[in-house]
Amino acid sequence: xxxxxxxxxxxxxxxxxxxxxxxxxxxxxxxxxxxxxxxxxxxxxxxxxxxxxxxxxxxxxxxxxxxxxxxxxxxxxxxxxxxxxxxxxxxxxxxxxxxxxxxxxxxxxxxxxxxxxxxxxxxxxxxxxxxxxxxxxxxxxxxxxxxxxxxxxxxxxxxxxxxxxxxxxxxxxxxxxxxxxxxxxxxxxxxxxxxxxxxxxxxxxxxxxxxxxxxxxxxxxxxxxxxxxxxxxxxxxxxxxxxxxxxxxxxxxxxxxxxxxxxxxxxxxxxxxxxxxxxxxxxxxx
Ligand code: FE2
Numbered sequence: 001x002x003x004x005x006x007x008x009x010x011x012x013x014x015x016x017x018x019x020x021x022x023x024x025x026x027x028x029x030x031x032x033x034x035x036x037x038x039x040x041x042x043x044x045x046x047x048x049x050x051x052x053x054x055x056x057x058x059x060x061x062x063x064x065x066x067x068x069x070x071x072x073x074x075x076x077x078x079x080x081x082x083x084x085x086x087x088x089x090x091x092x093x094x095x096x097x098x099x100x101x102x103x104x105x106x107x108x109x110x111x112x113x114x115x116x117x118x119x120x121x122x123x124x125x126x127x128x129x130x131x132x133x134x135x136x137x138x139x140x141x142x143x144x145x146x147x148x149x150x151x152x153x154x155x156x157x158x159x160x161x162x163x164x165x166x167x168x169x170x171x172x173x174x175x176x177x178x179x180x181x182x183x184x185x186x187x188x189x190x191x192x193x194x195x196x197x198x199x200x201x202x203x204x205x206x207x208x209x210x211x212x213x214x215x216x217x218x219x220x221x222x223x224x225x226x227x228x229x230x231x232x233x234x235x236x237x238x239x240x241x242x243x244x245x246x247x248x249x250x251x252x253x254x255x256x257x258x259x260x261x262x263x264x265x266x267x268x269x270x271x272x273x274x275x276x277x278x279x280x281x282x283x284x285x286x
Contacts, residue, residue: 006193006232008211008219010034014045014226020058020107024048028202028226030122037198037228038253039124039174041066041265045204045224047073047117054116057108062284063099064275065130065265067123067172070095070107071158071180071247075116081105082285085136092141094158096169099263100125100132102278102285119202119247123174126254127267134285143168152187156180160250162191176251181237183208183244189237191248199235199250201227206244208237221246 012033014026023046028034030042048054057077070077071094079095080086082104089095097103109116125132139158147155147162155162159169160177169178183189193199201210207222214230221227223245229235237244258265261272278284 003192003233005211006199006229006235008213008227009230010226010228011210011219011221012226012228014224017044019044020061021056023056023058024053026224028224034226034228036258037200038255039176039251040121040198040200040249041124041258041260042120042122043200043202043226044120045118045202046120047115047204049115051109051112051116054109055112058106059108060104060106061263062102062104062279063097063263064102064284065099065125067096067098067125067174069121069123069169069178070097070118071121071178072118075114075118076110077107077116077118078110079105079107081136083134083136085138087138089138090141092144092156094139094144094169096137096139096172098125098132098135098173100130100134102275103134103136104285121178121249122265123172123176123251124254124258124265125173127256129173130266130271137169139168149189151189152184153189154182174251174254176249179248181246181248183237183239185239185241185243187239190234192234193229193232193250194252195231195233196253197250198253199229199248201229201235201237201246201248203227203244203246206239206242208239208244208246211236
């Protein structure tokens, strides 16, 4: 029995965007090209050696109905939220925040020196959990296991499992897999993917072949680009004369209607109106 290899649906070059108080970033989910990749609502890559591109940060702002995952490659960010958490995340660290019924938080670069780089992913919450109690976890780089495979792949396991090694992020509602994979030149890597689950790769260094498009042409992606896979039971990645580093993210689609308004993602417009009434009345996240 052969295991069906996922074809590549799309290779997307991110769009330049600005968010927070003027942070420049590359957005590849929550755009006109790719509005929603159920259960993933947004994917941003911020990365610059120029402090003017990031120093304004993300001052205090609200969220409801989602979870956000921030993974840092370089630089440091101070964060603070309305449920009493504060701290700093640095290179290789991760924060996983469940907004649930409501949270206010800020994410501000710690210094104007050097390079700042990382990713933020928004994961949707199902209707039954949208109003859950908010929660927050900080995961430091040394808590994220690294697996070196015979294939030559070096994998930081943030969430999900590789060769029996499980990542530290486990109780996220959508049960996502989140891997940071480095593959040297002239190597192959494959990974099993549950049928029906959404799978994407985000290449941020180097280049690789991620399989074939539906028309059987080769799907190559080079950083920064997002690869969206069709359904199937595994993905296969090959490098040629260049190494590659990419995130591999997967999750179970919710299949529910969404009503999205900025940092709030609910199922109906009435729920969005209710959220805005709470903001105006000063009762949100209280
Ligand atoms: Fe936020």
